[in-house]
Amino acid sequence: MEREQNWSPVQGGAWLLRRALLGVATLLMISVVVFLGTQALPGDPAIAILGRDAAPDRVELLRQQLGLNVPVIQQYFNWLSGILHGDFGRSLASRRAVSGLLATRGLNSLLLVGLSAAICIPVSLALGGWSAMRRDKPADLSVWVLTTVLTALPEFIVGMVLVILFATTVTRLLPAVSMIPEGESPFYYASAFILPALTLVLATLPYLTRLFRGSMIEVLQADYVEMARLKGVMERRVVLRHAVPNALIPTVQGSALVLTYMAGGIVVVEYLFRFPGLGSALTDAIANRDLPVIQAIAVIQAALYVVVNLLADYLTIRLTPRLRTSHG
Amino acid sequence: MAVGTAMVALVIGVAVLGPMLAPHTPTQFVQRPYALPSAKALLGTDGLGRDVLSRVLNGGFSVLWMSLAATAIGAALGTTIGLVAGYSRSIIDDVLMWLTDVVLAFPQVVLVLLFVSMLGPQLWLIVLVVSISHAPRVARMVRGVTIEIVNQPFIEAAETIGVPTRDILLRELLPNLVTPLMVEIGLRMTWSIGIVAGISFLGFGIQPPASDWGLMISENRDGLILQPFGVLAPLAMIAVFTIGTNLLAEAISRSASNIGDVSPNT
């Protein structure tokens, strides 16, 4: 995992608004990049749908239906306005509406990432905090060893090992393949989430654990923590009331990073478990050269990045009185 | 520090000298596929009956040069962007950071996958895309540290005597970035290895019959239970290298904080 981004505290509310506008600008830029990038690909979508030997008149008709006969800029705006109305076009492979195709998969992925984050963040905080408070002691060292080893293992290895341990060779407690029928509530298939989520958690845990450990160590050395101790405050309270709230602040940005990392991590993890989500949809779409699906997923992931970061900024401001109430 | 250096040196040694030490060529068929370790093949054979040991000894160079190249290019690019953005204190900073945001919005794996699927599994392309995906991350770190340093009076002192901008960037700022940059490069390096190996794993990287650690893991994963060394041996090399670079990066940042240098908050 990577390090915390540098956080430059600027005035709270106005700054947040500026970030939100920037986020929109970023999204627009991303949509341009995605659109032009996929435009640059060789091949004609109409021919891709109808096949190489399709009658020219039918190709022409489809080109008209797909809006391919207007200038590229016009196409871009049509596409963009489609997205804004929730219409991502039609899949070249399955000829279904992309939005419908990705709706349940998006929900599955969202649940997967949400579940992973819901496990990863508290566990990281507990491990990191525990480790920080026992700095340089055996407990700290063992956490260090664990996180270092986990960092060194690519997530596909972690996933493979989990499958062997829990789904096939050693025990058969959990499903090795995440089979969630489309249209059925993923909540009935909770077991299908466990191994993919665990893989994502193990992939991101080291980063967040270390981040929070570092943050806690820094805070535990802060003057106000020493001051609290010198006031006679109980150690438990020193940690929970004085250290943790301040140590959490960089962790918010770190968690955002973890979330956006998971958004990429699902590509490998979903592939590994055949989990019906956006990640496996992306690998499928790439194999099928299914442009509208690729475009849609790229835009959705970018949007997620923007939203998560915005949320993190908002939370950071909420958690940092200096940013929240700066008026002097 | 010593342990980290030793681990990294070991893996680089294997990658560079390995081909000379290998008992077989990496593509020679030694035994039946997935034979367990024996005198003929010390680590057993892979899914095609080739000697795992020889393939491991031969398979490091590609991972290493690709990761190194990607990291180096990414770090150079990112450092340039970060320095200019951090030092400019103007709209250039905003624009550059915004552009990095656009790149950051694509998860690294997705970015590489998109490009490779469009343009085919060219090694230079993978190196380039990985480095491009590193650049904004390095740039943000460099920018942050640069802003911290720029606010220190010694930069202003140089400005007041009229040192040209280029010299301020290269001679005043850059030396102070060395430590955090080393740490960052260490981290980026482990990322590069992960991505390069991952891309090979997904089948877009080094192509068979070449030996490559990532590819080996992918090729032999079906035989993991039959003949675990086909996966474990290359995995161990990657893991040792990753842990080694991590340890080195950590040692560097620790020594930096000991001497009161500007140190990134790892």
Added chain:
Amino acid sequence: MNDFRDRREYMRELISRRRLLVMGAAAGVGLAVQPNIAALAQTPKKGGRLRIGMSQGGPTDTLDAHRVTNQADFARAFNLYDLLAWPNAETFELEMRLAESAEPNKAGDEWTVRLRKGVTFHNGKSLGADDLMFTVRRMMDPQSKLSAAAMIAYVDAKGMTKLDDRTVRFKLPKPNAEFLSGFATTTSSIVPADFDPANPVGTGPFKYKSFTPGDRSLFVANTSFWGGGPFVDELEIIDIADETARVNALLGGQVDAIASIPYTRIATVEGDASFKLLRSETGGWRPFTMRTDAPPFDNPKVREAMRLVVDREQMVEQALLGEGRVGNDLYNPFDPDFAKDLPQRKQDIERAKALLKEAGHDTLDIELVTAPVNAGVVEASQVLVEQAKAAGINIKLRKLDPSSFFGPDYLKYTFAVDNWSPTNSYLVQVAQADGPGAVYNETHFNDPEFNDLFSKAQQEVDAAKRKELIQKMQKIQYERGGYIIWGFANQIDAYSSKLAGFRPDRNGLPLTSFEFERVFFT
């Protein structure tokens, strides 16, 4: 990402299909065999949901009987619908299913098909001549450009006459000895006259309940199935294109049977009493293709040198993990007319070197285009690279993913791989692969003597004489053809030991050609 497809099916979407083949007149083959459920070793038990982990499959999945393209599609179509005939799993000879009989006239240009009596569709309607005629028209509709049309291109949709409720007479533009072979394909299921793919009604052993492309389908038992069975109550076919995931799903008990287990996992499953392997020897072949009209392979000596470079035993051993049989550069080993007497070609590096020298090459640098179009193909390519080194031939691999491989450059590669499912007739195979006008003539083989023999064989009614001609053709292929057919791969599937009813199958399709009506829980 090993989403390889049956190459022919894939090609149907990509390449213009003209007529497939027109056969000379021939007598009707013995076609009287019927599927025999009673031959089962065990008394079947009823009930349960059969869950199948299918290979291939993806967002392009369809239930349209005539648009199916991948194995998951085939599995669904074979169980919703039925065919006029299909090759017997063991004998590999055509066996009647919905057809009761198919008789040609003397000239072989008029065929009378009589449908089985008492077969009903899922909606209760009985199968009749109108349905057959509708099916043929639908398959051949020029508007929908179906791949199925090519397989029965020898049929004239306007030349059908309804003789009675169960009988249709086909007037063919040209004589054809193997009328039914075009109907014994994955894309020629018989549908009712009012067929609507959105509500897929057929005569198959299972009835439609639900379906999500790229994910799964759920069918229920058709209690009025004509052929005996099915025994299970429900059939769930789940797409798990990734082979590792598929095996894991079986091992983890998430599915009861899977199609195509990778060779590398065979040992894992074999060692476990909870699972069984279904090992079918097939005529499926995964050749290297050399373009006979482009250097360096335009010189037959170079082609022969290449064939001599291959150590076939080693290739079967290393690339297929021994799961196959050595090939002799000829296809259709199960054909009664197969040239068994030709000596088995063996590796002979010295001779290969000498041939290369004669052809003016001291060394040879060539590129082999490979793709994971089926299990063992990329592996075999790697083995070839290694084996060729000994003869001073330096092969560089260019690995593509299957969809790129079957892209616009397909059939243009100088040196490449391919994947062929077996056909049950040598001449049909020639017409597709290296005969005159063959659509997939990847080797660009165009030998006047061979072509001449081919047209003679097509017209030859006498089986013995035809055999002679065919063996001559095979000798030509053996001596100067463009294929390196180094082996035939086994089709290996795996299933839970709780299941019974599967049997080895020569058709090259997984899971006994998806014959799930025979399968039951023990």
Added chain:
Amino acid sequence: MNVVEVDRLNVEVSRTRARVARDVCFEIEAGKILALVGESGSGKTTVAMALLGHTRRGATITGGTVRLAGADILSLDRDSLRAMRGRDVSYIPQNPGIALNPSQRVGRQVAEVLETHGIGLPEKRRERVAAALQDVALPSDDAFLNRYPHELSGGQQQRLMIAMAFIAKPRAIVLDEPTTGLDILTQAHVLSTIRDMCRRHKVCALYITHDLAVVAEIADSVMVMLKGEIVEVGDKDQVLHRPAHRYTRSLLAAAPDITAFKASKGSARAEPLADKAKLAVLSGKNLSKSFGRLQVLHGLNFELRSGEVLALVGQSGSGKTTLGRSLMGLSGGCSGEIRFKGDLLPAALFDRSNDQRRTLQYIYQNPHASMNPRRTIAENVSSPFQHFFGMSRRDAHRRSVDLLAELSLPKSIADAFPREISGGECQRASIARALACSPDVIICDEITSALDVSVQASIIKLLQDLSRERGLALLFITHNIALVASIADSVAVMQGGTIVDYGPTARVLGEPRHPYTIELIEKTPSVSLSRR
């Protein structure tokens, strides 16, 4: 009666076993304030912390006893020690800005002391907090209690710490340089609050400081510490006016004193200003500057002649540093006329020629930060030689080594990195770097405020010599009016972006006219004044 009794206290750094406190003994009576004086690194904070039974990470108490109201603190178990802290002995830190939890409201932080020790009924605590705040003259309304630390000024933060320290009515208080970093006026206020609170609540206090003038202001008795040892203890008057130890005497000699100008009154130092005929090296006319809508400089005028030292005195926020930076052309410069030897200087730095840049040099408050940490001292000093005089790297290096030697820096310093040398040495090196430019004017921005008293004195001496020997004009920016007396020829007092008082030092300090100047002088603590 002694509330605090410390006997043969020894503290070591755990890793190196170096002693940071050696056999320290002292006692404090109820209601009395004992000042502990020493320079940085003398171990005074370590001793103070021991009163709370606390050591910083990496240090251990290896011997001695600390008694507080009879209880042996060092032998207490963790819980009793914790129960005692904040209730019987409390602590006021040097920098309240970082000692207050940034994410907790200030009211809660004060109330926490009561909650922790279970003092008073929960519903009465709010009242008690309010009373405590009133005690230190802070507002006690809800709005104030609900503020976060960053919303308070430095003085308010420190008074809040005082309120927090006194709220549990402790027997003893430890104050660690509580007024460092505060303005003189704020310092005066805080000092009087502390003095008043100690007397009123009969609390004994250990007051740690490096500033003898503050000692004179607040303490009853004084204890001087050097390298971990107490070198002198005694009654305030005795120690300040009849010091027994050499070190105490040197400290006293080095301490700047606002009354010192009287000694130099009528000397040559006051003369140049009268010499109107002499052309000003640097002059400013109607200088104004705004940051956005906020105007920080309001039409300032001044003149600086060669060899003159002009002191710019003011509290933080008075605009003195802004003026200095504007003269350098930094942050875009300012409006109005800046003339150098009669020629107009462009306002912004990048519009100035190399020669114009050379003649004006700036020295920063924090010597370490103004040196590139990645280059040796000689490299840092040599860059002007290379840049302005086109010297080769080798020549520049030789000249820097010479220059450093001229400023009486040891030879070894040339090849050392900034972090390896002391603040005083580093500040000398920055002076050397400025001198390397052969400037006519040097602007010194609070250049001694980060240094110990004795080092400060030596730097001041050096500047005086340079000014006299080289005819350098100095603009000496400081918040410490006491320092002005010993160095400046003339003084400009700044308040709110304007110069409110400007004239020869003797006149401004001796006969202050502006009420602000008068207040400033009155509130500045002084060792010699305490004699009266």
